[in-house]
Amino acid sequence: MNQHKRQREGLLYKSSGTMLIDRWKARFLLRFYNNMLPFDMVRATIIYKLLGIKAGPGAFFEPPFRCDYGKNIKVGKMTYINTGCTILDTNKVTIGEHVLIAPNVSIFAAGHPIDPKTRKTSYEYALPVTIEDNVWIGGNSVILPGVTIGKNSVIGAGSVVTKDIPENVIAVGNPCRVVREITEEDKNYAYKKEKIDPIGKRKIKCLIRLQKFI
Secondary structure (H helix, E strand, C coil): CCHHHHHHCCCCECCCCHHHHHHHHHHHHHHHHHCCCCCCCHHHHHHHHHHCCCECCCCEECCCEEECCCCCEEECCCCEECCCEEEECCCCEEECCCCEECCCCEEECEECCCCHHHHCCCCEEECCEEECCCCEECCCCEECCCCEECCCCEECCCCEECCCECCCEEEECCCCEEEEECCHHHHHEEECCEECCHHHHHHHHHHHHHHCCC
């Protein structure tokens, strides 16, 4: 079994040959992307070249953005990835639609053996990461290899997500744990006990209707 196949299947593998070339290509593209002027139209071209056809319409990456390969990342439409995001996409990293990723979030598909002697051999492993639709990930959070975060869930700032998080919950901490479910009552509040005013509610409903056409 070659190293590429071992990498994809979550087995121990060693980076070599075309893997190293692909990583250098990604770094070359990211150097341009991260140093462009705001609203430079070429920026979108570079991110689509980096991710191929795997970036949905309206998806946006605030610079600086860093990744290993780029080609292993799939991002859904209208997803916003804020500044300082790092994605180690040594395996598939799938991010759904309308996902919000706050500043300085790290998503790691890559891992290393616990045993120091094994680690010295330069072998590593990679497990896929999935972030489903409508998830909000708070700033400075870390998502570890093999994790799936269910749709609509919120990950509190500074969390370290070591295992799967179900749908429709708020989870926070290190290690990240579910605090509570998201309920219908949450529609009435913008932040903690701050209620959404009637005008704000009408505007939100209008935006939701418009998004159905995007």
